[in-house]
Amino acid sequence: MLNKFxxxxxxxxxxxxxxxxxxxxxxxxxxxxxxxxxxxxxxTTDFKVASDHYHNWKEDVDLMAEMGFKxxxxxxxxxxxxxxxxxxxxxxxxxxxxxxxxxxxxxxxEPIITMYHFDLPNALEEKGGWLNRDIISYFENYSKVLxxxxxxxxxxxxTINEQNVMIIFGEVVGISFGDKENRLKNTYQVNHHMMMASxxxxxxxxxxxxxxxxxxxxNINAIYPNSNHPEDxxxxxxxxxxxxxxxxxxxxxxxxxxxxxxxxxxxxxxxxIEEGDLNTLKHAKPDFIAFNYYSSATAAISQEDDDxxxxxxxxxxxxxxxxxxxxxxxxxxxxxxxxxxxxVGLRSTLREIYDRYNLPLxxxxxxxxxxxxxxxxxxxxxxxxxxxxxxxxxxxxAINDGVELMGYNPWSAIDLVSTHEGIKKRYxxxxxxxxxxxxxxxxxxxxxxxxxxxxxxxxxx
Ligand code: BG6
Numbered sequence: 150m151l152n153k154f155x156x157x158x159x160x161x162x163x164x165x166x167x168x169x170x171x172x173x174x175x176x177x178x179x180x181x182x183x184x185x186x187x188x189x190x191x192x193t194t195d196f197k198v199a200s201d202h203y204h205n206w207k208e209d210v211d212l213m214a215e216m217g218f219k220x221x222x223x224x225x226x227x228x229x230x231x232x233x234x235x236x237x238x239x240x241x242x243x244x245x246x247x248x249x250x251x252x253x254x255x256x257x258x259e260p261i262i263t264m265y266h267f268d269l270p271n272a273l274e275e276k277g278g279w280l281n282r283d284i285i286s287y288f289e290n291y292s293k294v295l296x297x298x299x300x301x302x303x304x305x306x307x308t309i310n311e312q313n314v315m316i317i318f319g320e321v322v323g324i325s326f327g328d329k330e331n332r333l334k335n336t337y338q339v340n341h342h343m344m345m346a347s348x349x350x351x352x353x354x355x356x357x358x359x360x361x362x363x364x365x366x367x368n369i370n371a372i373y374p375n376s377n378h379p380e381d382x383x384x385x386x387x388x389x390x391x392x393x394x395x396x397x398x399x400x401x402x403x404x405x406x407x408x409x410x411x412x413x414x415x416x417x418x419x420x421x422i423e424e425g426d427l428n429t430l431k432h433a434k435p436d437f438i439a440f441n442y443y444s445s446a447t448a449a450i451s452q453e454d455d456d457x458x459x460x461x462x463x464x465x466x467x468x469x470x471x472x473x474x475x476x477x478x479x480x481x482x483x484x485x486x487x488x489x490x491x492x493v494g495l496r497s498t499l500r501e502i503y504d505r506y507n508l509p510l511x512x513x514x515x516x517x518x519x520x521x522x523x524x525x526x527x528x529x530x531x532x533x534x535x536x537x538x539x540x541x542x543x544x545x546x547a548i549n550d551g552v553e554l555m556g557y558n559p560w561s562a563i564d565l566v567s568t569h570e571g572i573k574k575r576y577x578x579x580x581x582x583x584x585x586x587x588x589x590x591x592x593x594x595x596x597x598x599x600x601x602x603x604x605x606x607x608x609x610x
Contacts, residue, residue: 159556172203179232193571445494
């Protein structure tokens with residue numbers, strides 16, 4: 150018989166500040182890079198109002214409680230707490246999160262906080278952003294403010310959301326890396342600063358909150374070889390390292406995977422590491438690994454003289470000449486937005502991460518973006534229910550395989566604005582009534598998946 154989900158399993162949902170909160174300049178908040186972004190794709194909304202959670206937070210928590218959430222994973226807007234990224238604290242910002250945290254706890258929902266989810270204070274971006282090494286101490290200082298103000302009640306922390314996604318295709322999610330000429334080196338320099346920032350925050354967390362747990366939150370997925378051609382196996386291994394293990398090896402073991410380092414050296418793009426950095430990375434130990442999973446990927450061999458013209462723009466972004474190229478998997482169905490759907494890939498991913506690092510795992514994102522329609526106050530999103538059922542089934546199989554899984558916080562608890570495809574691409578259990586060009590009143594409606602999740606959590610207790 151299959152094992153059941155553990156009793157204290159964290160069934161919940163997930164959001165991020167800039168995609169959900171709105172109130173971009175309310176009550177002393179400083180602008181973030183996402184607020185001042187000019188490369189918003191045509192036909193999609195900016196992030197200034199988003200789902201207006203800033204003014205609806207209580208109703209939103211009530212909806213989560215009604216679904217029976219045990220946890221809620223959300224991010225804190227750095228520039229709401231520190232408008233310039235450093236210096237004076239915005240007490241009104243602290244108050245907003247205090248109210249949210251207290252109300253969640255009152256409803257028996259455990260807050261899981263991401264410290265940084267794609268929205269750097271713009272004042273820090275003007276100082277060079279993640280490319281300027283000073284960012285490490287700015288982040289460390291910010292993390293200490295969070296631990297000091299919220300650490301008495303918040304016991305689960307995530308440092309940086311999807312660092313690997315920012316490094317692999319940062320522009321899509323609004324991250325920049327300085328001049329084009331040194332693009333490769335800059336990108337990995339940014340990565341090193343993020344690694345150091347995350348490490349310092351983990352160390353501070355363990356020092357400041359004795360009973361807290363902290364971990365990273367990359368986007369990890371299983372990589373399949375395109376065929377049984379031996380070279381495709383090399384390609385799949387390459388992609389797994391460049392996309393997944395390079396990040397987790399550093400977070401967990403404090404080492405930089407040699408495959409990527411060799412590639413950077415060969416391309417004259419090795420980033421600088423200062424004395425003591427490697428020690429810091431080794432010293433910082435996550436208590437668990439949080440990760441986001443949407444899909445698997447398939448890799449084929451790429452030769453040095455490969456022409457990538459046959460690839461789609463997304464595949465080009467995810468491929469490296471001479472290392473691997475990501476290609477389509479004909480065995481998988483796709484979402485309305487072209488993302489491959491692979492529940493079994495989630496089981497493989499859980500197994501692989503656990504096998505490699507032996508730390509408890511927490512799913513902090515998983516979900517399906519689609520066009521939902523509000524008809525007579527109702528949204529029939531059977532396709533979402535089907536997606537969740539299939540993924541949850543694979544989670545249970547993974548638990549039965551011996552994987553230690555702490556919880557499931559799908560994306561997203563409530564509709565929010567997608568990173569680059571607007572609010573028309575919806576993810577939530579709750580519909581937010583607005584469009585990309587009409588903010589309306591952002592009224593909330595329970596979707597069919599809301600009632601399904603509520604029943605599911607109740608019966609899985
Ligand atoms: C993850 C991010 O990459 O995927 C979220 O952490 C994002 O911020 C989610 O919204 C879904 O991606 P998208 O591009 O559809 O919004």
